[in-house]
Amino acid sequence: MANLPQAKDGYWDPPSSDQEKKNWIAANREIIQAAARNSGLPADMVAGIAWQEIGGQYGWMDDLTDTAREQADAPWGLSPVSPENLPWRVGGTPDETSFGPIAIQVRRGAEVLGYDPDNLTEHQRSVVEESLQDPGQNIFIASEYLAQLKAESEFVDVPAEEMTPAQYQELAARYNGGPYWEGSDAQAYGRGFDNDLSNAREAMR
Structure with missing residues (x-):
C-alpha cells in the first residue's frame, strides 16, 4: 500500500x-x-x-448493526433475544457483520488476515474491523x-x-x-x- x-x-x-x-x-x-x-x-x-x-449502506449503519449484535450476544444476558433473532437485517452473529466499501464479513476478513475466526480475541477482531474499513x-x-x-x-x-x-x-x-x-x-x-x-x-x- x-x-x-x-x-x-x-x-x-x-x-x-x-x-x-x-x-x-x-x-x-x-x-x-x-x-x-x-x-x-x-x-x-x-x-x-x-x-x-x-x-450498499453507510458505514455507520454497519457499526450500529455490529453494536446491536454484540449486545445481544453479550454473556451478561441483558438482551432477551439472540443475535440471530434480531429483526430485519440486524439479525446475525457479530462475526457475520460486514464492513468496508467492498462488504466483507468479519469472519471472512479474519481468515484472509490469518486469524482463526472461531477464536478471535477482542484485539484481533478490532484489527480485522479497522482493516476492512480502510478502503x-x-x-x-x-x-x-x-x-x-x-x-x-x-x-x-x-x-x-x-x-x-x-x-x-x-x-x-x-x-x-x-x-x-x-x-x-x-x-x-x-x-x-x-x-x-x-x-x-x-x-x-
Missing part, C-alpha cells in the same frame, strides 16, 4: 449512482490492479465485485478472499487471463453465498455481477 495512491473512500460516503460507482472504481484503479495481481485474479473480476458491493486494505482483502474462493472451485488451476464468463459468474456467486453459492440468492447475485461487468470494465480503462 505504501507505493500506491491514497484510496478513495466509499464506505462512510458511499456512491449513490452508477456514475459515482464508476468514479470510485476509476479513482481506485491502481489499487484494484495491484490487489488483483497480488491474488492472481483478473482485475475486472475484483472491479466487478466492487461494483456490486459499494454503496485500500479492504480492496486487497476482498481480492484475496476471492482468490480463496477460486481455490475451492473446479477452475482453481485456470490462469486469470483464461477464466471464462461462466467462471467469473460462479466466482461472484461464491463471493455472495459462500458454501451456499448454488442457492437462488447467490445465483441472482452472480447474474447481476455479469450484467454489470461491462460498467466495471469501463471504469477500469
Whole structure:
C-alpha cells in the first residue's frame, strides 16, 4: 500500500449512482490492479465485485448493526433475544457483520488476515474491523478472499487471463453465498455481477 495512491473512500460516503460507482472504481484503479495481481485474479473480476458491493449502506449503519449484535450476544444476558433473532437485517452473529466499501464479513476478513475466526480475541477482531474499513486494505482483502474462493472451485488451476464468463459468474456467486453459492440468492447475485461487468470494465480503462 505504501507505493500506491491514497484510496478513495466509499464506505462512510458511499456512491449513490452508477456514475459515482464508476468514479470510485476509476479513482481506485491502481489499487484494484495491484490487489488483483497480488491474488492472481483478473482485475475486472475484483472491479466487478466492487461494483456490486459499494454503496450498499453507510458505514455507520454497519457499526450500529455490529453494536446491536454484540449486545445481544453479550454473556451478561441483558438482551432477551439472540443475535440471530434480531429483526430485519440486524439479525446475525457479530462475526457475520460486514464492513468496508467492498462488504466483507468479519469472519471472512479474519481468515484472509490469518486469524482463526472461531477464536478471535477482542484485539484481533478490532484489527480485522479497522482493516476492512480502510478502503485500500479492504480492496486487497476482498481480492484475496476471492482468490480463496477460486481455490475451492473446479477452475482453481485456470490462469486469470483464461477464466471464462461462466467462471467469473460462479466466482461472484461464491463471493455472495459462500458454501451456499448454488442457492437462488447467490445465483441472482452472480447474474447481476455479469450484467454489470461491462460498467466495471469501463471504469477500469
